[in-house]
Amino acid sequence: MKSETLFNIENNLFTVAMLLYFVSMILFFVFFVLKNLKVTKLGNGTLITGFILHTVVMLIRGINAGRLPLTNQYEFASAFAWGLCFVSIIFIYKYKFQALATFSVPVIFLMIGYAAMQSKEVHELMPSLRSNWLGFHVSTAIIAYGAFGVSFAISIMYLLRTRSVANAFFEQHVPSGEKLDIISYRAVSLGVLFLSFCMISGAIWAENAWGSYWSWDPKETWSLVTWFIYFIYLHLRLRSGWKEKRAAWFSIIGFVCVIFTYIGVNTLLPGVHSYA
Amino acid sequence: MNGFKKFYKFISSMKLALVLLGLLIIGCVIGSVIPQGQIMKLYQQQYGDRTAGLIMALSLDDVFHSWWFVAFTVILCLNLFTCSILRTPALIKRWKSFGDLPDENSISNNVSVESSPPYIGRLSKDPEAFLKSLGFSRQSGTKQSGTKQSETKQTETKQSYIVGVRHKAGLLGPLITHIGVLLLILGFSFGQMTKVEYTVYGLPGDAKQIGDTDYILQIDDFNIGLRADDTVEQYTSDITVRNAATGAKESASVSVNAPASLFGMKFFQNSTGWAADMHILENGELLQEEAVEAGNYVTVSDKTDLQIGFMAFYPDYHYDREKGPLTLSSKLNNPAYLYIVYFQGSVLGMNTLMEGEELTIDEYTVTFDNPRNYTLIQIKKDSFTYFVLLGGVVLLLGLFLSLYVQPEKIWLKQEGDGYLVFGSGGKSGILFADRVKAKLKGNNYEK
Numbered sequence: 001m002k003s004e005t006l007f008n009i010e011n012n013l014f015t016v017a018m019l020l021y022f023v024s025m026i027l028f029f030v031f032f033v034l035k036n037l038k039v040t041k042l043g044n045g046t047l048i049t050g051f052i053l054h055t056v057v058m059l060i061r062g063i064n065a066g067r068l069p070l071t072n073q074y075e076f077a078s079a080f081a082w083g084l085c086f087v088s089i090i091f092i093y094k095y096k097f098q099a100l101a102t103f104s105v106p107v108i109f110l111m112i113g114y115a116a117m118q119s120k121e122v123h124e125l126m127p128s129l130r131s132n133w134l135g136f137h138v139s140t141a142i143i144a145y146g147a148f149g150v151s152f153a154i155s156i157m158y159l160l161r162t163r164s165v166a167n168a169f170f171e172q173h174v175p176s177g178e179k180l181d182i183i184s185y186r187a188v189s190l191g192v193l194f195l196s197f198c199m200i201s202g203a204i205w206a207e208n209a210w211g212s213y214w215s216w217d218p219k220e221t222w223s224l225v226t227w228f229i230y231f232i233y234l235h236l237r238l239r240s241g242w243k244e245k246r247a248a249w250f251s252i253i254g255f256v257c258v259i260f261t262y263i264g265v266n267t268l269l270p271g272v273h274s275y276a
Numbered sequence: 277m278n279g280f281k282k283f284y285k286f287i288s289s290m291k292l293a294l295v296l297l298g299l300l301i302i303g304c305v306i307g308s309v310i311p312q313g314q315i316m317k318l319y320q321q322q323y324g325d326r327t328a329g330l331i332m333a334l335s336l337d338d339v340f341h342s343w344w345f346v347a348f349t350v351i352l353c354l355n356l357f358t359c360s361i362l363r364t365p366a367l368i369k370r371w372k373s374f375g376d377l378p379d380e381n382s383i384s385n386n387v388s389v390e391s392s393p394p395y396i397g398r399l400s401k402d403p404e405a406f407l408k409s410l411g412f413s414r415q416s417g418t419k420q421s422g423t424k425q426s427e428t429k430q431t432e433t434k435q436s437y438i439v440g441v442r443h444k445a446g447l448l449g450p451l452i453t454h455i456g457v458l459l460l461i462l463g464f465s466f467g468q469m470t471k472v473e474y475t476v477y478g479l480p481g482d483a484k485q486i487g488d489t490d491y492i493l494q495i496d497d498f499n500i501g502l503r504a505d506d507t508v509e510q511y512t513s514d515i516t517v518r519n520a521a522t523g524a525k526e527s528a529s530v531s532v533n534a535p536a537s538l539f540g541m542k543f544f545q546n547s548t549g550w551a552a553d554m555h556i557l558e559n560g561e562l563l564q565e566e567a568v569e570a571g572n573y574v575t576v577s578d579k580t581d582l583q584i585g586f587m588a589f590y591p592d593y594h595y596d597r598e599k600g601p602l603t604l605s606s607k608l609n610n611p612a613y614l615y616i617v618y619f620q621g622s623v624l625g626m627n628t629l630m631e632g633e634e635l636t637i638d639e640y641t642v643t644f645d646n647p648r649n650y651t652l653i654q655i656k657k658d659s660f661t662y663f664v665l666l667g668g669v670v671l672l673l674g675l676f677l678s679l680y681v682q683p684e685k686i687w688l689k690q691e692g693d694g695y696l697v698f699g700s701g702g703k704s705g706i707l708f709a710d711r712v713k714a715k716l717k718g719n720n721y722e723k
Contacts, residue, residue, distance in 0.1 A: 095707075124507045127532035178706050185703070189679035196675055200668040209533050211473075211544035211654045213664065214464065216340050221308045228297045228304075238703065239290050269308055 003122075006064040011120065014057045014078070018116060020050030021085075021109045028102040035169045040098055047101060051085045054112075058082060065122045070138040071129055073266065077115035079138070080262065083146030084108045087190070091150050095183050099173045103153035111149075114263070133205035140198040145258055147191035148230075152255035154184040155248035162245060181244045184251055185237060192230045199223055218269035222261040229254045287351075288358035296352045303348065307339030353461050360454045367451060374444050375415035377437055377687055396686075396709050397716045399695040403438050403688050410715055412440030412686055436690040441683070446702070449678030456671025463663035471658035479551055479567055479650050485520075486655055491539060492518045496527070498651040500548065506605055511545050513651045530653065540657065547652040550589035552613060557641040569650050573618075576640060581620045584635075584642055588614040591647065593628065601628060613644040684708060 027043030030036050058078065061069040069075045088104040091097060158180040161170060175183065202220070203213040214220060233250045236242035242250070286292060311318070314337060319328035335342030399406055407414055474487040483494040496514040503509050512531040517538045518524070528536035528543065535544045549570050556564040556576060564577050573585040592604040593612035601614065611631045617624040629635055635642040682702045688695040697716065701708020 124503055124505065124509070127508060127510050130510065131533040176706075182703075182705050182707050186707075193672075193675050193679055196672055200672060203668065204665070205533075207661065208535060209544075211535065211542065211546065211656045213661065216307065216312070218308045221304045225301050225304045228301050232294055232297055235290055235294060265308075 003064055006060055007120075007122065010057055010060040010064065013053050013060070014116070014120075017050050017053040017057055018109070018112050020046050020053065021081075021105060021112055024050060024101070025105040025109050028099075028105055032099065032102040043101065044092075044098065047085070047105060048089070051082070051089060054078070054082050054085065061122070067125055068135050068138070070134065070142075071125060072118070072123060074115050074118035074120050076138070076262075077111060077118055079142045080145050081108050081111035081115060083142030084111060084149040085146075087143065087146035087150045087187070088153070091154075091183065091187065095175070095179075097175060097183065099157070100150070100153060103157050104150055107149050107153060128209045131205055131209065133201055133208070137198060137201045137205055140194045140201060144191045144194035144198055145262065147187045147194060148226075148251075148255050148258045151184045151187035151191065151251045154180055154187060155251040158184065158244070158248045177244060181247060184248065188230055188233060188251060188254070192227070192234065195223065195227055195230070199227065218265045219261065222257070222265050222269075226254065226257045226261050229257050284358060284362075287354055288362045289355075290359070293352065293355045293359070296348050296355065299348050300345070300352070303339050303342075303345045306336055307345075310336050310339070312338060312340070349461060349465070353458060356454045356458050360451055360458075364451065367447060371444070371447055374447065374683065374685065375439055375441050377439060394698040394700060396697045396699050396712045398691075399688060399697050399716060401694070403695055406715070407438070407440035407686060407688075410440070410442075410686070410712065412442045412684070415439045415441055438688040438690075438695070440686045440688075443681045443683050446677050446681035446683040449674050449676070449681065451674070453671060453674030453678055456667050456669075456674045459667030459670055460664055461667075463660045463667050467658045467660035467664060470660065471656060473657075474655040475546065475652060476655065477547075477549070477569060477650050477652040479648060483518075486517075486541075490519055490521045491541075492520055493543075493653065493655070494518065495651060495653075498548075498649060500649055502606070506607065508606075511548055511651070513545055513653060515543060515653065517541075517543075542656045542658075544654040544656065545651070546654040548649050549652065550591075550647055551650040552586065552589060552644045552648070553646040554584065554586060555643045555645070556584070557643075559639050560641070563640070579640075582637070582640070583618040585616040585618065586613060586644070587616050587626075589647055590614070590628070593630070608647065611647050613647075615642070615644075682708075686712065 024043050024046040027039045027046060030039050031043060058069050061075065070079055084104065085108050088100060088108065092100050157174065158177060161174055161177055161180065174180070199220075202223075206215065207213040229250075233242075233247065233254060236250070237247050310331060311322075316328060316332060319331050319337065322328075323331065331337055335344070339345055404414065472487070474489075476484050476486060476493050478484055478493075478495045480495050480497050483492050485491070486493050494516040496516055498514075499512045501509040501512065510531050512529055514527070514529050515536075515538075516525055516527040519539065524539075526538040528538055530536045530543050530545045532545050535542050537543075551567055551569045554564075554566050554568045554574055555562065556574070558578070564574070566574055568574055568586045570586055570589050573583045576582040576584070588601075590601055590603040590610075590612045591606055592609040593601065594604050594610070595601055601612070604610075612628045613631075614626070614628050615635065616626040617635075617637060624637070627635075629642075629644060631645060633643070682704050684699070684701045684704070686697065686699040688697055697712065699708060699712055701711075704711075
């Protein structure tokens with residue numbers, strides 16, 4: 001009974017959080033397209049409230065399941081959206097860059113929408129997932145994916161900025177192209193570092209669970225592909241001056257690869273990671 | 277010599293590294309899309325004869341062990357190694373000179389310098405406190421201009437400078453990252469070449485030799501911990517390993533995520549499956565009785581061209597019209613055994629046999645009973661695992677230094693009773709200049 005009550009509370013709060021993300025998305029859209037500055041505070045408040053509720057949803061699920069809520073498609077998709085929101089908020093405040101939300105909140109909304117389509121049933125952990133490495137491995141993946149998502153949003157913004165005729169609104173609310181480029185690079189740096197943590201902790205865990213730290217499982221392989229792509233990005237950027245427009249396109253390709261590693265691999269290339 | 281230099285330049289170039297990474301990406305994509313390790317027939321069924329032939333010819337059925345994938349990896353290692361060697365002297369030079377003043381062009385007396393990137397702003401007072409507030413440490417010996425410059429430059433510029441640096445360690449990041457990647461690839465490759473792996477499956481009470489070693493693995497017990505909802509919580513095997521030559525024994529409990537180390541080998545709880553006793557009677561007399569794991573065959577002892585395979589076990593058997601035979605739970609509510617009979621290499625029949633039912637083949641009668649779980653233990657000895665782990669740690673350290681410890685430098689040039697502030701923030705670029713500007717404004721340092 002307690003479990004069912006908690007499940008219902010979690011479900012209802014999840015719907016409210018999703019709605020708040022949606023409202024926030026609309027408000028930031030109004031801010032950006034109609035150049036209405038009044039809605040930014042409201043949009044920001046809605047986003048933060050949505051994020052807090054989303055955090056509560058994950059806490060309730062964790063309490064109800066008696067474990068970290070990071071083990072199936074629904075839980076990981078929800079955590080992915082949470083990570084994206086978390087990194088977005090950090091970047092918005094660190095770089096005083098409110099307009100970022102206009103491009104990152106739609107990605108958050110899409111991801112939480114994907115989570116909503118998954119089965120929300122609470123399952124017990126299979127033996128291979130019963131490990132202390134679970135929390136570290138998955139949470140580093142969430143931050144990495146979130147950071148790549150933010151870099152994707154900034155890159156889209158960069159490309160729009162370069163194509164738009166410079167106007168006062170852009171000059172005032174969107175950082176210069178040079179700054180956008182560096183902030184996107186910062187997001188990629190965060191993502192690469194956390195993806196590396198994720199892959200190395202996953203290898204240590206796999207060694208303990210299956211006696212093989214690397215087995216070319218599709219998820220492992222595609223994580224490596226993502227890692228390679230971002231490494232090419234970093235090298236081209238630092239050594240060959242591939243900055244701004246080309247770097248923005250590279251960052252977009254990298255995030256497409258991240259999405260495929262998460263959704264595509266789970267649905268098209270089953271392996272030992274098929275549960276998440 | 278010229279040819280060698282050219283080759284060395286090519287092999288250590290970043291262009292080559294990026295091309296190799298691109299080729300490895302293509303290999304990884306192919307290896308994850310095409311099913312690996314299948315037989316030709318399966319590829320022919322799935323892709324047609326021509327594509328299947330291409331798959332086999334290019335080793336696309338085993339991409340990650342193919343000659344070309346291994347070759348790209350080896351060349352990448354060479355590239356990383358030579359690139360690291362090539363760049364180390366320049367890195368040492370940069371490390372040593374990091375506190376020096378930049379060239380004179382960057383700190384020219386020309387007023388137009390105030391619009392160029394190294395120029396950040398003007399400082400009115402207290403340079404030491406200003407540097408400290410930004411987390412910079414002042415370099416010793418740089419107060420007077422050109423103290424680390426040539427004599428000529430000393431005479432050319434007679435103004436005072438103060439240089440502050442921070443995060444110098446970040447300069448080492450790329451080199452440490454490369455070393456980490458090299459350690460990872462080398463550890464993995466040597467591990468693949470030298471590791472020894474065995475699998476032993478058995479029922480409690482079984483004692484089996486571990487591969488070609490002197491060691492005997494005895495399965496003392498095997499338990500499947502079930503939760504109230506019938507889901508598996510944990511698989512645990514109690515094992516004893518005995519050295520047949522010396523008689524030395526070591527025992528341990530092994531479960532998923534909790535391997536054990538015995539006699540320098542690692543034992544993993546890998547898997548489980550069903551086993552059962554197969555009884556073969558000839559004209560009503562017991563001929564043979566064997567414990568058989570699902571997937572295995574038994575050859576009838578006095579008729580060797582007759583084989584009976586125990587293909588699968590269904591503890592709670594149910595036949596679904598669409599899905600075929602399946603089990604409703606893992607409880608032994610309605611046990612059924614899927615068997616196959618081969619005679620002279622051809623399939624004679626295949627069906628399910630319920631507990632207590634008999635299969636009759638001429639004078640032979642076959643029955644199954646006593647279903648139970650067997651355990652599959654994986655045994656591994658890989659001395660390079662720790663080498664790989666070290667590579668991982670070094671790689672993480674290198675990445676952290678490369679991406680998060682940005683070497684930064686500020687130099688203050690005395691002008692009248694204040695200072696001109698110049699700076700270099702490496703990869704942080706304009707964000708670094710913004711940070712310094714904000715500090716100049718925020719603390720009323722600005723002139």
